[in-house]
Amino acid sequence: MDTDTAARSPEPDAPASVVLGLVSAGQHRIKVRAAQQDDPSSPVVVLVPAMGVPARYYRPFVADLHRQGLTVVTFDLRGQGESKPLAARGVRFGYESLIDDLNGVLDLIEDVFPRAPRFLLGHSLGGQIALLHTARHRGRVRGVALVASGSVWFRSFPGVYKLRTLVGTQAVASASTLLGYWPGHRFGFGGRQATGLMRDWARQARTSKYRLHGSATDYEAALREVQVPLLTVSVAGDRLAPQSSVDHLAAKARHALRTSKHYTRAESGAENLGHFSWVRNGAALSQWVRDWITSAHEPSVHS
Template sequence: MDTETAAGIPEPDAPASVVLGLVSAGPHRIKVRAAQQDDPSSPVVVLVPAMGVPARYYRPFVADLHRQGLTVVTYDLRGQGESKPQAARGVRYSYQSLIDDLDGVLDLVGSVLPQAPRFLIGHSLGGQIAMLHSARHQGRVQGVALIASGSVWFRSFPGYYKLRTLIGTQVVASASTLLGYWPGHRFGFGGRQAAGLMQDWARQARTSKYRLNGSTTDYEAALGEMRMPLLTVSVAGDRLAPQSSVDHLAGKARHALRTSKHYTRDTSGAENLGHFSWVRNGGALSQWIRDWIAAAHEPSVHS
């Protein structure tokens, strides 16, 4: 696994945000924020973060999206950032929990902004959660955008990264099971995470299939029935979600109306890009998303 992290959270001139409300599930409390447009019918994008990355890290990209006329909703995944409690021994949650949390966020957005069309933007793990949610709850959003988000299946990686991914994911899952949670803050990967989440992650890495703890949903079949617009963006220099990994995840939604893009240094204007650093250089990417949303229900959505 790559040791690149999201350290060094930038503090850009971000638009003002308001707290829309809280999503609660048992002891878990998730604060939902929005950088709103004046027009309540402006499209809403819900930004689903990567594993171990707090929502505040995305402030530069939120500002970029807001400048494109979009209302941007942000929140922290369970155990991350403002969400409480943190992962620890005895704090249990999994992929299915994150899918259910996202459904609660969309309930809140729908109650506050009922006129606005809704879209999901998922980064890394957040893209997997966005895809799985949309497969299970088809029609809740008008489209899904995946940024630097791919399958963790080890065979979807090139060269020696196949073996590296397989061994790394299984070691992390085994350690999580033994310790009762994953102390990623100590190992420089993934932040603190519940054992159940890391077990789901490692199972998909090993088998390629989404069979989730605590869920009876056939997610592979549900993904195969997705027909909504899907934007996939691979990023130059990204070793955690290379193009082959992005294609494997998107390929599960074989009937989706896919638009495929590759974000390069020349396009972004950045000297270097990677799995996390694109966030600080997302101006051109935010324009792609604006244009994709505008065309989301047009035949030209096909790539």
Template sequence: MLGVIDAGVHQFPVRATEQADPTSPVVILLPAMGVRASYYRPFIENLSRQGLTVVGFDFRGHGENRPRAARGVRFGYQDLVDDVADVVDLVSKHYPDAPRFLVGHSLGGQITMLYTASHPGRVQGAAVLASGSVWWRTFPGAQGVKNLVGTQLIAAMSTLLGYWPGWVFGGRQATGLMCDWARQGRTGRWALDGSTTDYEKALGALRLPLLTVSVDGDEFAPPSSMDHLAGKARQATRTRRHYGLSDAGADKLGHFGWVHRSAELSRWIGDWLASSADGVGRLGHVEPEPRA
């Protein structure tokens, strides 16, 4: 175990699958909504075979992160961004000479974009996998209208109950998280409760290597949704890939299934990280970022 983050009510362990070389690139893996970090074990093993140190942890309310979402347990997107900041600080202490990268899936991809935009220079690149904007206009036809209605109903029910029980979608979640999610689904803009950061402006100024990978059969994050999320970082150096059935050697992939057929995707990520690390150079020691 790399360490334990103390975030007030929430304390959660951070675990690492390490390489012998302490200067090996470090991947910090951010999970999807409602998904435990342990689900990504096959993906972590494949990334490790690429010579990468992989750091993982559970988002608030999931897996080893307690307490679970409930009435009176309040957190939103900004809290997840702050948790990532703590994890990056921890990683920088343990691996001061290694380049650091975020790799996020679904919700983790959204948080990856928001963190890198609001904390420039803390990581050397970001990869967004099977992720995208929730904005209803980025989905084709009737699916967009269905998503608009669904996101707003979930936010309303979460507000009424004091948390989202996870019926049908997303797992058990805090009201604040689902309201942030639904707002972006309605407006197409990132404006987080409890934050003074202008995320739209910060994303527009973001300059770093960015890998985006859409996945065959992914109805939750089609390429149009991915393009809307990544397109906000218009100054980032984007590498766009699509992970198809032939790439994975699979009959079916989808929003979650790619994790179990991720060998070739991991090779893509390893190659991209190597080229990105060569481009930015190796890091020296970086002091943890002070926060108010």
């Protein structure tokens, strides 16, 4: 579960970005940006944001990744940030549309950086979308990193958080259906979101399964066939994606070669960490990402 309070954080210096182009789907327009390396064959990391969190929030982490020699591509999820139109009554989409949008982003990257290996890095909901995309569209990326990203299935949470997650997700979905969209900007949770998205989210929270509205894809079966390298990073103090939740999501890709890491306050150098604050303290984490990408090129990974 995400909150849009993160979007109000200040934006520190970040490498200059260029607009690569627009991804269009019907009335929707998504602007794609890149912090590029001089070498066009440098690995490309596509950063897929969390629910309700604009791409600009990740500027400090983009800078960290860029310093590691990576080209970093950013964009806003459909219905939020710079993407148009914003989620509202009558604007209908769900997980499947976000997966299609990500595929369009990868089309654009393939055109601009044809020699660059491509990797997905998803935060929270963005990690779910990245992994689901990889399951549906095999061969498009070399690996997937999940940072503070886990299953929303209520039983994957510890203790009292089981009931809180179940009640909270179903209440949000019910309110979204009643109101015609989720006005998370008014409730301090998740930003403005389409009803279909919140219903897909709540269905997975309730059933543990990814059965997406309007999709004929058996995502649970497709996830079992994912074999690209998978990096999972849980974060100290993160109650929205605890280790048990991260493990439940990663276990769906049972044949992926998983590297599991836990990001602590000592490693980050921060006094406090959590579901969002790791973004402003991600230097050491960006080194993990770089090392993992380097290892993904080794023949032993693909043997």
